[in-house]
Amino acid sequence: MSAISDETEPSFRLSMLVNDTRYRSLTFQFIALILLIVFMAYLGMNLVQNLATAGLNISYGFLSEPAGYDINQRLIEYDSQSTHRAAAYVGILNTLLVAFLGCLTATVLGVVAGVLRLSGNWLVAKLMAVYVEAFRNVPVLIWILIINTIVITLPAPRAYRGETPDAEMLFGMIAYTNRGIYFPAPVWGSGSLIVVGVFLASIVGIFAYRRYAKNLLYSSGKLLPTFWPSVALFFVPTILAYFVMGRPVTLDYPALQGFNFQGGLQVQRPLIALWLALSVYTGAFIAENVRAGIQAVNKGQSEAAGALGLRPGRIMNLVVLPQALRVIIPPLISQYLNITKNSSLAIAVGYADITATLGGITLNQTGRAIESVLLLMLFYLVISLSISMVMNFYNNSVTLKER
C-alpha cells in the first residue's frame, strides 16, 4: 500500500490506470474481481428469486428436528430420536475417523513401499512396482468395492453356530465375520488406573532414555543400545504393575448371541473396506512421492555417509530421509486431502460418513438440498484447510534452514 501511495503523489492521472504498466495489472484484476462478484451475486439472487417464486426458503431449522433414522456406527450417543444436527455430528466423526486411520496407514504403507521400490533386491523392487502401478491406476471406488466384496466373503456369523461350526474364532477371542471383526474389549476394574499410569510413565521413560543415549553419543561418542532397553521398558513395568495390582484389567470377549456377535470391540465391515481401500490406494501415490523424495537427495550424500562407515539402515534414517522429507511433505499434504475427500465415497459400502448422513439421508428426508450441500461444502473446506495448515506448519519445520 505504502509503495503505491508514494508514487501516486506527484501526477496521477486516471488514464495511467490503463496505460501505465505499474497500475495496469491492478486495474484489470480489480475489474475481474468486480465481474466475479457481480456474477456470484447474480447466481445468488437467481437462487433466492427462484426459491421465492416456488414458495421455498433457505432455512436451517431442520437441524433441530428429530432425524428419525438410525446409524450403524456411532462414536457419540445417538438414536433415531436425536436431531439431524446430532446425525451430522455422528457423520463428521465417522469421516474424521476413517480419514485419520487412512492417513496413518497410507503413510506407513507408502513409506515402506517407496523405500523398498528402490531396494537393490530385484524381486522386492519389482513387487513394489507392481503394487504401486496396480493400485494407482485403478479408480479408488473400484478398490473400495473390490475390498468390500472380499470382506463379504468372510464367514457369516451363523457359520460360528452349532456343535461343529464352519468357522472358529481366531485364538478363541477374535471373530472375523462379513459384518465386521470383533476384538476382545478391555474392562477397566478398580486399580486399573495405576496400571495405565505406569504404562504412560514407561512411555515417557523410553523417550527420556533415548534422549539420554543420544546426548551421550553426541557428547562422548559412546553408543548405548536403545532397541532392547526400549522394548523392556515398554513391557516389563506395565506387566509387573498388572500382576501387583491383582490383574485389574480383564477382557470382554465377543460372543455369538442371536443374529450377531455381541460384546467386545467391533470394527464394522464398511469401516474396514473403506479404510483398507483408501490406505492401499493412497499408499501407492505416497510411495511414489517417497521414491521421488529419496531420489532427489544427491547420491553423493549416501556415498559420503557410507564412506564414514554408516550402515545402510542408518544412512537411510539419518542422512537420506531427513533431506528427502523436504521434497515428500508438500505432495503428501495433497494426498492427505485426497483421502479425506475420497472418504465421501463411503456410502458405496454403507459407511455412515457426513456425506451419507447429512448429504444423504437428512437431505432426502427433509428435502433441504441446498442447505445440506452448503453445509457439506463448508465442512470439507474447513477440514481440508485445517489439514493443509497443520501440514504446512510441519513442512516449515523441516524445510532447509538457510544460515
Added chain:
Amino acid sequence: MKTTVFYGTLAAAGLAAGLASAATLDDVKANGTLKCGVTTGLVGFAAPDANGNWEGFDVAVCRAVAAAVLGDPQAVEFVPTTGKTRFTALASGEVDLLARNTTWTFSRDVDLKFTFIGVNYYDGQGFMVRKDLGVSSAKELDGATVCIQTGTTTELNLADYFRANGISYEPVPIETNAEAQQQYLAGACDVYTTDASGLAATRATFEDADAHTLLPEIISKEPLGPLVRHGDNQWGDIVRWTLNALISAEELGVTSTNINEMSGGTNNPEINRLLGTEGELGAMLGLDTDWAKNAILAGGNYGEIFADNIGESTPIGLARGLNAQWTQGGLLYSPPFR
C-alpha cells in the same frame, strides 16, 4: 441509474421466470416433448429395454400424459433421477412431471411444495429373510442386521417400527437395489427391507427364491404416485385426470383393443364423456376432445399397464391386491367423469 436498470432487469427476468413456470402446459406444447422424471432403472417400474426405449409401470404414466397433451406417447424425454436428485429436478423445472415410485407424504406435499396427483400403486414396507433363520415374525428380529435402501421413507419406518416394538437392529444403508441384493445374498445382512413390491421383484430374480421368505408384517403405508410442482393447478389437473382416465377406463371396460370401437359412441354416457364423444371435458382441461382416448391408447387402461409391466404373468409377478379396482376389493377409485 445503472443499478436501477440492473434491478429492473432482474425483477423483469424473475417475473418472466415466474410466469413461465406457471404455465407448464404451454411449455410442454412449445417444446413438443414432456420431460418426465423416472428412476435410474427399476425393472417393471421404469427401465430402458435392450433398444433403449423406456418401459415400465411409471413410464406408462409419462406416456399417457404425453399422449393426452401432445397426442404422441413417444414424445417423452425421460430424465433418470436418483432418490437424492428427484425433488430438486422437479422443483427446478428440469422435469414437468415426476413418476418415480415416490411415496406421498405430508411433508413432501406441504413442505416441499409438490402436488401429488393421485396414487398409481399402493405399497407397504415388508421384510425378506432366509427361511433357515427360523424367523416367522418381524418382532423376532431383535439384534438383526438389516439392509435398507437409503434415501427413502423405508429407513424412517424401520427406525419407528423397531423403536415402537422395543427391539434393536444394526442398519446397513445401501444405495441401490442391486447392491442390496448382493449384500443380502452374501449374508452381510440378515434382513432386507424395502417396499413389498420391490422385495417380490428382487426375490423373483434369486436362483434359490424358495430359500427366502417375506415376513407377514407390512409396517407402513406407501402410496406411490406421480407428482408435479405446486402452483400450476391446470397442469396438476391434466396429470390427475389422465391417471383417473386410465383407472376409469379399466372400471368401465375400455381397453386398448376395443377403444376405437367404443369411441364411435356407446350407450354408456360416462364412457362417451371419457372418450370425448359427449361433453366438453377436454376443452375444460385445455386439451383436445380425444385426450383421454389418446392416453388410454398409449399403453392401455390401468389394468393392462399393470399386467404388462408388473402383473402375475411378468417376472415381477405382483398380484393386484390393494391395487385392484374398488369393485374388486381394492383401493382404486376414480372420481366420476362428469
